[in-house]
Amino acid sequence: MKIYNKKIFVSGIFMVILGALNLVTSIVRNDLDISAIILIIALFAFGVGALIRSASQRMMREDKLEDLDERNRFIELKSKSKSFRITQSISFVLMILLLVMGKVYGYERVIAMAAGLAFAFVISMLTEVFTYMYYESKN
Structure with missing residues (x-):
């Protein structure tokens, strides 16, 4: 075989x-x-x-x-881009909710979780900026 x-x-x-x-x-x-x-x-x-x-x-x-197939590649590219944007939005909303909950109820652990989400959100934003600059310089 x-x-x-x-x-x-x-x-x-x-x-x-x-x-x-x-x-x-x-x-x-x-x-x-x-x-x-x-x-x-x-x-x-x-x-x-x-x-x-x-x-x-x-x-x-x-x-x-x-x-x-170009159509399949285009669909894959669009779906990955959309899922990245949705993930960014969800992490931002969760970060804000956790910060508010931590401040209102005084839980430091919740604020620490929000800080972790903020760190992940910043990394995703920087990744987006750097990849944009990279592909812009290639064209």
């Missing part, structure tokens, strides 16, 4: 191993419930599907064409 897409093959092996470990752990602990069964079946199904996909030359070509 020849492997045409090593990245998908490794992810398939990882999912199968994860499913097997989850099955063994659930049996040893004796806590095999419906959610564990669904997770194990999903891990095995996706893992075996990835292994089959990695061994097929035709499917490898389809994956390469899909990866190189």
Whole structure:
């Protein structure tokens, strides 16, 4: 059996191993419930599907064409940009809420959590500025 897409093959092996470990752990602990069964079946199904996909030359070509498609790249770029903006907004709102809660109720730990979010927010803003400058200088 020849492997045409090593990245998908490794992810398939990882999912199968994860499913097997989850099955063994659930049996040893004796806590095999419906959610564990669904997770194990999903891990095995996706893992075996990835292994089959990695061994097929035709499917490898389809994956390469899909990866190189400009529309897919544009959609991925837009979704990552939007998710970054949403994450920035959520962290800013949470930071403000935690600062207000910490000040009103006098909890220093809540203020420390807000400071951590403020630090993460500043890092995301600086990253955005520096990447903008980098790509602006390339054009």
